[in-house]
Amino acid sequence: VAIKVLDPELAAAIGAARFRAEIGTAARLSHPHIVPLFDSGEADGLLYYVMPLLTGESLRQRLLRERQLPIEDTIRIAREISDALHYAHGQGLVHRDVKPENIVLAGGHALILDFGIARSADAVPSPETHTLATIGTPTYMSPEQSSGVSMDGRSDQYSLACVVYEMLTGQPPFSGPTGDSVLLQHRTLDPRPVTALRPTAPGYLSQALARALAKNPADRYPGMAAFGDAISSTLTPPGRGTPGSQAEGRRMLAVLPLENRSADPEQEYFTDGMTEELITQLGKLQPKRLGVIARTSAMRYKKTDKSIEEVGRELGVEYVVEGSVRRAGDRIRITTQLIQVADQSQLWAQTYDRRVADVFDLQDEVASAVAKALEMELVSPASRAPEAQAEPASSEAYDAYLKGRFHWNRRTPEGLRLAIRWFEKAIELDPHFGRAYSGIADVHNVQITYFQAAPEKVYPIAVEAARRAVDLAPQLAETHASYASILAHAGRSAEAKPEFARALDIDPNYVPTLYWNAIYEVSEGHFEESLALARRAQQLDPLSVTVEIVLGNIMWFARRGPEAIQHYQRGLELEPNMPWIHMRLMLCLAALGRLEEALAAIETLDSRVPHTLEAISMRAYVLGRMGRRDEARASLRQLEQRSEREYVAWELFAYAYLGLDDRDGLLRILSGGPKFGLIGRLLLAYDASFDPFRDDPRFRGVLPPRASAPVFLRSS
Template identity: 30%
Template structure:
């Protein structure tokens, strides 16, 4: 084997070619040997024919000495002679070499293929905005999210979701730590610099175990080429991660959903606000998504953003679903008309149907979304909730675990996983899930809320109250956390505190900042079932799209389940077959 890499065989094809040449040379040498005249005989004949020629003079010494010693053949003649005498041995050796080469070729290409496809999991870290301008933060965040979405189209690649990787934003965390916490093989880092109309992106693919750089590149483009740049980056990265990508997968990865650069930037701004999940930011997101559709009326993803935002208004702004759902559905249907292949839009339609109590249609949409993109965690998360609503807890656990594998640091997915364990009666496992996430992010109120319900089930009332108080504090007195605290106060015999929270919730309800079902929680804790059902009836009357969630996902109404009115309530919202 040559030490110089340039002198080695670069492919097995080259090796086989040289072996074939050797075989032909051996055959040619055999033929040549049969027709070869030895030098001493030839020189004697020449001397006899032309004694005066120069050749005769040169060859004469050979003639004069042939009686004294045997003619010594040259090294080439020796090899030819050996080949002739051991022809079958040489042919056998050649056959062995050929078989060995074939085996070597199989190993070479198999190992090369294996090494090329060994990266099966990746975390695309939040691109760093190095523009010196916080107002373009939407750009670095949006480019990260778009790349995550594109790479998730590869069915054999586990791409960690946005909510998991963005937990590291602004933190100086090394690749090995991220790799272990997210269970990925590779990390993709990026830096974005915008100067006027010029955009520069630096990206680097890093081995999460060794922290070695596997590949890096930089891209310089005008902002007007932002869309094609995103497609180019997605294609380049996917080729570095996996050796073989089908034409269909390649098209999905490089797909652009708009040709309008302004519309795309408005969409990125919309997602930037949407991901902050407050009432004010969701309203800002709606403005940006709507502006994107005005720039490009055929921009399907912008309509998906509008649909998601109007659904979220019912949760984060306590808006009436009677007002928000029709708009959400109209935008989602427009997105389907434009592009039926988007997993996001089918997931949104599933959610809209859940809040409209159209359960069969919701399940079809969730299944369609998962079929289109099995790596979309939100589809698995929301389908898990659908299964929970319908009492299929074992299947719900499978789906939420799948979502957790894709997005292990999502606060809502962690909360849903813990809650599913709680509803299945696996209290210790549920508590451990909450504890792990609180250790990672102690500022998330939802984990404390679920943990409070777990402690209540364990009859550890003082601990339940303490956890609920923490959730109320962190959420700035959000209605659902207040309602849970009121319920825990009531269950622990702290009636005065429960009534005070009840008063606050009723004021919120009157100003359309709370749900009727929350008030029912507190009445159930106080043991006043008639008032609890009266407020649940108001939820039915209001067509509260979140009513199924408040009734089935939390244990605050467990004391009502044996009452016939509870079964009737489930029947009226289409869940008569749900767990009692």
């Protein structure tokens, strides 16, 4: 046997009488993954208890040796400990101190010990039990436990999720110089997603941990059994569960970028277009039963050397579609195959030879074949409304449209200009091609959002194009989403709302609807709804820089600066040369008083993308905040000079004036009648950078009607 002596400080907090009572209760537990207790007592003022002498090591010892554990080992350990805790909770006991030091690995299994300080979950509160409420380890302590409020088994769920997080990533969700600093993070911050620290971790495992680590116990799993099922289901190969579980579960699929096998490398746009179209078609199969990873995340695996297993784990999918496209003249050959990630087995494969003019029928054929392989039904093309397909009258118009989307996806100023040109060409070839009009609206949407065009100049064009797209293709989610977003930018909220609803009703998997709608909900003051939409987008598009920006914006506008920084930093990992994200990160750092870091971030942007307007504006803002006014004014003059030959958004001037505390300059630019876009209105309403001006009556007079006092998002 082994005799464990209780720490004197902990013993004093519990008391001998309470200790003996709790040991007696814990001794009645009998479970294969709980270390049993044989006896307890007191000797020379020291409290002790007796348990079996175990061979093996603690989980902490293994973590010190390996840092990150294999996925399967992690899930097995988590499942066994969750089973033990589920049993204990059923006996009315809460462990309160789940941590790697209290988990023993012996004989190929995991066991939890130290139930000796547990107490009945429904014990009557008293000064004695209140002391017990704070017993635990800060690194793994739930928000409710550290606050000293009543708690139940969901507190243990949170603690175990912290342990699982550490097994996967090699670090706990939160760390800090003091216990109090760690406890504060548990109560106020969300940890980085597991997949951001360990990309090979399954996406659905990361999502399970995110739910178990919710601040509000009501947002976690209802019990340890549900949590255990969520994390251990990853060990069951997809498609091999019971028929009932397959019917109830939602499968995840990714279409990897099709390979261009054409002799002409310029056909890359066509191959990428086929990939995107296939993603769209598969996303419409059965959205409630099949989730399809969006284009942005899928295209990051273009020409990848990663295995199907690695891709599946990183994206959190069970199935992958891959293939190639060869185009020669008016003929195309598409080869595709469906692969099950669990064992890399090929479930289906087919080669198609068609005329380019028949490409739409070909897309339907491929989607139908995948549906059959997955034992799902797809609405037949004949039964769909003609508008739903929005097919152009000629293959040439479709070709021009694909070129437009190819350049739109680049998101660069030059790419957007080329996209407009090709969308206009598609409309010239087919004036009734609804999706081409939607493409024009999408280009202007991006230009407005990222300060590349004056809203008052492009709004009329964008609104008319989006409205025309809806008229021509009313059954497409993308047309309603584009129209809704443009209406929201134009401040036409009442009209935008039903368009977003219609887009989601048609295709709940269309990611742009989700993130555009998320920003719209912020403008309405609905932060919880906004965050839910953005997280749905993140599930379908886990490697999307746009989704990370949206999440960062939501957190920033909700005054959760550290979390906003995490999302912006994640965005920069995905797109390190995107000036707009650098700017948002600098503003967050500066608002939190981290001015030197903000200045360093400006230098980083300059080294990556020299002479950007964003860097000039931020240099004026940060240097002004640091008291280096002459240098700040020099940057402001640079902005003024650039504005003589190119468009400079009013927001960039505003930040320069903010840094210099130049109220007259700021009021001048705001009173000049600029047509504020949606992002501009949100900045004025919620951006902490404007706080020093909010008490100025003149400033309040130029705020948009929806502007209000800072809003704090409830912890989730």
